[in-house]
Amino acid sequence: MIKVGGAGAFAAGLAGCLGGGNGDGGQGTTTDGGDGTTEGGDAGTTEGGKTTQSGDSLDVGMVYATGGLGDNSFNDMAHKGIKQAKSEFGLSFRNTEPGNPTEVGTLQRKLAQSSNPNYDLICCIGFVQADPLARNAQRFSDQKFTIVDESVDQPNVASYRFKEHQGSFQVGHLAGLLTDMDFSAGKGKTNGDLTVGFVGGKETPLIQKFEAGYKAGVKHANSDIKVLSAYAGAWNDPAQGQSITNSMISNGADIVYHAAGGTGTGVFKAAQSKGRFAIGVDADQSKTLPKYSNVILASMVKRVDEAVYRSAQNVQNGSFKGGTTQTLGLKEKGVAAVYGQQLGSKIPEDVKSKLQKSRKKVVAGDISVPKKPGKV
Known part of the structure; x- marks a missing residue:
């Protein structure tokens, strides 16, 4: 089942891996059309389909790998990065969690279609995102996307990969x-x-x-x-x-x-x-x-948190670079x-x-x- 939520928790440090996730989830429906509510800068939660958000600046949509949040690993490191960006930039973000790979493209599309809020950036976490993102990036050519753990060759997509x-x-x-x-x-x-x-x-x-x-x-x-x-x-x-x-x-x-x-x-x-x-x-x-x-x-x-943070920072600073891939290894401390x-x-x-x-x-x-x- 697709899950939709608000901000999460984390601190900074070294990080991360898996771009896939559990493909066993059933076909889900989403409660999200980008119409979450804002609550005074505190972390948001997901309960029974309710969505909360925080902050009042940049709006970022997060589409996680199908393993979901709470994996104490890859997805949670991505969550850590957006939480750090929220803390530093005062941005708002929404978490979405596909139950299986077939739901990934739907969530990307729903966030891109949203007008309330109109997302400044959509972060796609994991290699399973690549094929649907290649299609959605073309369809929503004015929308900025980031993908972590894969590359998508589109002018509105910034890609981050690692030398695992x-x-x-x-x-x-x-x-x-x-x-x-x-x-x-x-x-x-x-x-x-x-x-x-x-x-x-x-x-x-x-x-x-x-x-x-x-x-x-x-x-x-x-x-x-x-x-x-x-x-x-x-x-x-x-x-x-x-x-x-x-x-x-x-x-x-x-x-x-x-x-x-x-x-x-x-x-x-x-x-x-x-x-x-x-x-x-x-x-x-x-x-x-x-x-x-x-x-x-x-x-x-793996510094999945750093990739997410950098991407949000680049949008915030007006230096987003679509059509590029950054690869982070031991030398880059990725x-x-x-x-x-x-x-x-x-x-x-x-x-x-x-x-x-x-x-x-x-x-x-x-x-x-x-x-x-x-x-x-």
Whole structure:
């Protein structure tokens, strides 16, 4: 079901991943025609189809990936960016959440057709937005759009992409170094089997970049390490994520990295129950999911918040650049490996030093990170 809401909450930091989402939602109807109410600058909420908004300046419409808000990951990082822009610019924004991919184009279209408010910018979050946006951008040629995690070649669309494979290389390098040593911290412990795992949401070219980078990083530490890979087929199925991870742990994996949205919660649950480790994605998940911080070694964060914030700022400043794509990697600090808040201090300094060195080599181009798992 399509959800429509107002402003949300967040702070600033490093971030993000998944451009897809749970495709299992049913066909929904929208209560939104752009006619939300404004309430004195406070954050808005969604309840029973009611829409509230905040601020009184720029008007921004948000169309999230189909995993929805509350994923403690990709969508929530986008939410963080627009909330930061609201705080700094006093803008108004409306949140819309498609229940499945077929609803994405409808929400884009409804926001573009709105006259109350007349949206200055529509932010489309996730790669699933690309095809419908290519059509809607042509149809509404005077409307400014931003897309995050994909590129749409239209003069009224600003595109933001990330070098997820580079950030994934870093957490893969970390996993490879730690699985190759006797390491214990929090609730986790390595087992000496030289095996780690990767759990993806849906098997798309974007998520394959995470897998490829992770595998390359692991192999950079030790080419003898085995990497188990599996895809859940969904972005919001923690039970499936837990089942896959339990299987990987049974087959020797002691560190599992996920790029699976809400499905990743199951990865953390399995690691915690089995006394192994996990690596988060998009946001610092040791903070967004603190109950699992005793097994989260690190997170590969993507600055989805920065992309959303920059786009709103550019419209505010009159410097919106449609027809362009900005790609953010390690060099641009668009992706990064961030140590877990509880376990980060337990990671040996020589491991951290090796990660710093490999990061510099990736930035300098001395290490070329593959984008496809088959190229590892």
